[in-house]
Amino acid sequence: xxxxxxxxxxxxxxxxxxxxxxxxxxxxxxxxxxxxxxxxxxxxxxxxxxxxxxxxxxxxxxxxxxxxxxxxxxxxxxxxxxxxxxxxxxxxxxxxxxxxxxxxxxxxxxxxxxxxxxxxxxxxxxxxxxxxxxxxxxxxxxxxxxxxxxxxxxxxxxxxxxxxxxxxxxxxxxxxxxxxxxxxxxxxxxxxxxxxxxxxxxxxxxxxxxxxxxxxxxxxxxxxxxxxxxxxxxxxxxxxxxxxxxxxxxxxxxxxxxxxxxxxxx
Numbered sequence: 709x710x711x712x713x714x715x716x717x718x719x720x721x722x723x724x725x726x727x728x729x730x731x732x733x734x735x736x737x738x739x740x741x742x743x744x745x746x747x748x749x750x751x752x753x754x755x756x757x758x759x760x761x762x763x764x765x766x767x768x769x770x771x772x773x774x775x776x777x778x779x780x781x782x783x784x785x786x787x788x789x790x791x792x793x794x795x796x797x798x799x800x801x802x803x804x805x806x807x808x809x810x811x812x813x814x815x816x817x818x819x820x821x822x823x824x825x826x827x828x829x830x831x832x833x834x835x836x837x838x839x840x841x842x843x844x845x846x847x848x849x850x851x852x853x854x855x856x857x858x859x860x861x862x863x864x865x866x867x868x869x870x871x872x873x874x875x876x877x878x879x880x881x882x883x884x885x886x887x888x889x890x891x892x893x894x895x896x897x898x899x900x901x902x903x904x905x906x907x908x909x910x911x912x913x914x915x916x917x918x919x920x921x922x923x924x925x926x927x928x929x930x931x932x933x934x935x936x937x938x939x940x941x942x943x944x945x946x947x948x949x950x951x952x953x954x955x956x957x958x959x960x961x962x963x964x965x966x967x968x969x970x971x972x973x974x
Contacts (some may be wrong), residue, residue, distance in 0.1 A: 746863045747812050
């Protein structure tokens with residue numbers, strides 16, 4: 709397995725990989741998304757062992773330990789088995805079009821804690837190396853909880869998304885977000901819930917066209933808050949969350965239109 713160009717990257721091959729398939733409408737495989745995970749296990753050694761165990765049927769392209777040690781498990785051109793049942797922006801099966809990166813962290817089950825700066829520095833080094841290899845739009849740096857909000861929480865509300873976005877690896881909502889006045893909550897039906905579902909869907913979440921604030925809505929909204937309003941993951945549509953939703957929705961729409969224009973010019 710050829711390693712990407714990154715200092716002190718360890719080769720730790722996992723057998724849990726196969727070939728990528730082209731997304732709908734494409735004739736060749738596409739890599740345009742990075743999905744970030746936490747390992748959610750008690751130790752990094754335990755996580756690395758599981759990701760390389762053929763019986764586990766799971767893997768990732770890269771793993772970064774809390775001390776900054778970085779491993780490449782699967783060649784980026786191959787499909788690693790990290791996202792599972794997943795959806796984003798009209799596309800199912802995100803393993804086919806994404807790079808999966810595992811960050812060692814016990815997660816919510818075993819004592820969730822902040823990600824050490826040395827670990828994030830190594831992640832940024834890895835993202836910069838991947839940026840040289842693949843055309844990944846800045847709005848397609850996602851968390852596992854974004855693409856599978858009904859079953860995943862990682863990398864969680866302590867992950868420094870704002871720091872990544874400041875360096876071009878993601879988008880961030882720099883808008884007033886502190887107003888906790890509740891506008892809608894689970895079980896409510898009406899235009900406010902319909903507007904919420906539409907915004908979540910436009911951002912990329914798999915949410916139906918509906919005027920109901922359903923469990924699906926709640927799962928997606930909590931995932932959004934973990935990513936873009938992490939200081940208060942409350943599951944309500946409050947005014948601060950609505951401001952952040954609007955900001956991110958507009959940014960993604962602007963970037964998508966720009967990408968379409970660039971593609972058309974070529």
